[in-house]
Amino acid sequence: MRPFTYERARSPAEAAAAAQRPGARFIAGGTNLLDLMKLQIETPAHLIDVNGLGLDRIEAAPEGGLRIGALVRNTDLAADERVRRDYGVLSRALLAGATGQLRNKATTAGNLLQRTRCPYFYDTNTACNKRQPGSGCSAIGGSTRGLAVIGASEACIATHPSDMAVAMRALDAVVETVRPDGTERAIPVAAFHRLPGDTPHIETALEAGEFITAVTLPPPAGGRQFYRKVRDRASYAFALVSVAAVVQRDGTGRVALGGVAHKPWRVEAAEGELPRGAGPAMAAILEGARPTHENAFKVKLAERALAAVLAEAKG
Amino acid sequence: MQEGKEFQLSRRGLAIVTAAAAAATGGPPAAQAQTGAAASPPASAPAMEKVSLVVNGQRHALELDARTTLLDTLREHLHLTGSKKGCDHGQCGACTVMVDGRRIYSCLTLAVMHEGDEVTTIEGLGKPGDLHPMQAAFVKHDGYQCGYCTPGQICASVAMLAEIKAGVPSHVSADLTAAPQLTADEIRERMSGNICRCGAYSNIVEAITEVAGRQA
Numbered sequence A: 001m002r003p004f005t006y007e008r009a010r011s012p013a014e015a016a017a018a019a020q021r022p023g024a025r026f027i028a029g030g031t032n033l034l035d036l037m038k039l040q041i042e043t044p045a046h047l048i049d050v051n052g053l054g055l056d057r058i059e060a061a062p063e064g065g066l067r068i069g070a071l072v073r074n075t076d077l078a079a080d081e082r083v084r085r086d087y088g089v090l091s092r093a094l095l096a097g098a099t100g101q102l103r104n105k106a107t108t109a110g111n112l113l114q115r116t117r118c119p120y121f122y123d124t125n126t127a128c129n130k131r132q133p134g135s136g137c138s139a140i141g142g143s144t145r146g147l148a149v150i151g152a153s154e155a156c157i158a159t160h161p162s163d164m165a166v167a168m169r170a171l172d173a174v175v176e177t178v179r180p181d182g183t184e185r186a187i188p189v190a191a192f193h194r195l196p197g198d199t200p201h202i203e204t205a206l207e208a209g210e211f212i213t214a215v216t217l218p219p220p221a222g223g224r225q226f227y228r229k230v231r232d233r234a235s236y237a238f239a240l241v242s243v244a245a246v247v248q249r250d251g252t253g254r255v256a257l258g259g260v261a262h263k264p265w266r267v268e269a270a271e272g273e274l275p276r277g278a279g280p281a282m283a284a285i286l287e288g289a290r291p292t293h294e295n296a297f298k299v300k301l302a303e304r305a306l307a308a309v310l311a312e313a314k315g
Numbered sequence B: 001m002q003e004g005k006e007f008q009l010s011r012r013g014l015a016i017v018t019a020a021a022a023a024a025t026g027g028p029p030a031a032q033a034q035t036g037a038a039a040s041p042p043a044s045a046p047a048m049e050k051v052s053l054v055v056n057g058q059r060h061a062l063e064l065d066a067r068t069t070l071l072d073t074l075r076e077h078l079h080l081t082g083s084k085k086g087c088d089h090g091q092c093g094a095c096t097v098m099v100d101g102r103r104i105y106s107c108l109t110l111a112v113m114h115e116g117d118e119v120t121t122i123e124g125l126g127k128p129g130d131l132h133p134m135q136a137a138f139v140k141h142d143g144y145q146c147g148y149c150t151p152g153q154i155c156a157s158v159a160m161l162a163e164i165k166a167g168v169p170s171h172v173s174a175d176l177t178a179a180p181q182l183t184a185d186e187i188r189e190r191m192s193g194n195i196c197r198c199g200a201y202s203n204i205v206e207a208i209t210e211v212a213g214r215q216a
């Protein structure tokens, strides 16, 4: 790990202001950042510890939803009674991710901002445009089994690894932030994560030093809610493909996918196909997919995972 | 381990420890250069931070390189070597300890992030002659072979049973809104964050099941 200086922030505004320092980064649970710092993939010069800010509460939002503090731990969010009752897909997605020990540390904001698990991103001996802009992409033409099938670019074909973010996309969550100059804004999760394009190192809509204070869920979407994750082992593994779904009694609903793209993948315009079944719906959701020979299985797997969800919704 | 005394670490002592660690790992040249420069720190000298931790009921005031993980603090500075380093990347569970009663991986957190926190390690759960029920059950059921994962397994299982008691659901809970059941499936899923290279899993589940049954 490279040396860094360390401070504990006392308010969100103070944290955002401190982030203007060159090389400064926030640290929350630390479960992603420290992992990457040990490998010198991340090399912050200054760490701003935001654990003491009291942003660890889940409150009823005035519009009827829930306002989740940025520092709420994944365990506590998954176990919250209101989340279990009204936002089951979110609880399920969180519980499908990582392990008990990691969920006890991982935070709402940190989970949204966790970085890709592309093996070349982790291997500092290889070229990677995300790790070192302009160096090239070792995955293209390399091992691509776990990588994206849609929305990728000539510069990067990585996926976003978060389970929680996929559920939040299905629920139309909104990310609340404060910027170093003190101004606040709200970013829909739909616009929060970016596709790689030719700047795969820029992963979100956040500006330099922008601090996440909370994530807001709109009023409950109702219906039956599912999170189906397919992975190489039954637990403690990232998704090959995952399906977050909210299915209403009449067969309409929403679907977001994990493991297939650089961000949670949802195509609202395709959701009209849902009552016709998983085949037509997934064909519309993944229209334009360009899988490699190694990860073409993900397209079929996504359709089958959705078929299983729709069958369960009927049962 | 000295009882009742605070463990003081000199700057020199720390430099030696860090140099040894760098040598052992063949660590990056930057880290070795830093340790040699303790007398006149260059711009990249490690930042030293004060932190106080309550470990197994005993308070320790420490001054550490800000980079020191909680695991390295426990093992290298407090000489509590029960917590093990398997992967140092959150992938094995050998370093599991409890902080304020909750299980975490001590390798993926910095000591300075735990000012005033109460840490419980395997040494704090029980001692030879006065074992924690979970330690005794692991012995009785042969819940290990080489023993390397065992301290992490035991800390994780004690905290895991508390999570079930508190009503935290899991990936295998059929009904999210009901109280979680104490089944073997639940125990396996909830213990998936502790890998056992020797494959002692079935005996580990038996040990935990026995303790859980006695608690219920």
Ligand SMILES: Cc1cc2nc3c(=O)[nH]c(=O)nc-3n(C[C@H](O)[C@H](O)[C@H](O)COP(=O)(O)OP(=O)(O)OC[C@H]3O[C@@H](n4cnc5c(N)ncnc54)[C@H](O)[C@@H]3O)c2cc1C
Pocket: A025, A026, A027, A028, A029, A030, A031, A032, A033, A034, A035, A050, A070, A096, A097, A098, A099, A102, A105, A106, A107, A108, A109, A110, A111, A112, A113, A114, A161, A162, A163, A164, A210, A211, A212, A213, A236, A237, A238, A239, B089, B090, B091
């Ligand atoms: C072995 C292993 C397995 C895992 N498996 C899964 C899995 O199956 N599914 C899954 O979804 N995840 C998985 N994870 C990832 C885990 O969920 C993330 O590491 C965790 O959610 C990150 O949260 P954190 O609070 O620890 O973030 P940190 O590591 O503290 O921070 C991550 C990033 O977010 C930034 N940040 C943090 N808080 C804020 C804020 N409030 N405002 C602005 N920026 C902020 C930090 O600067 C940093 O860049 C796994 C991790 C490990 C190590």
Ligand code: SF4
Pocket: A116, A118, A119, A120, A121, A127, A128, A129, A130, A131, A136, A137, A138, A139, A140, A147, A155, A156, A157, A158, A200
């Ligand atoms: S896919 Fe993206 S993250 Fe992976 S090597 Fe290519 S540029 Fe890097």
Ligand code: FES
Pocket: B084, B085, B086, B087, B088, B089, B090, B091, B092, B093, B094, B095, B096, B105, B106, B107, B108
């Ligand atoms: S040493 Fe911490 S999880 Fe492996």
Ligand code: FES
Pocket: B143, B144, B145, B146, B147, B148, B149, B150, B195, B196, B197, B198, B199, B200
């Ligand atoms: S007993 Fe050897 S690793 Fe578990």
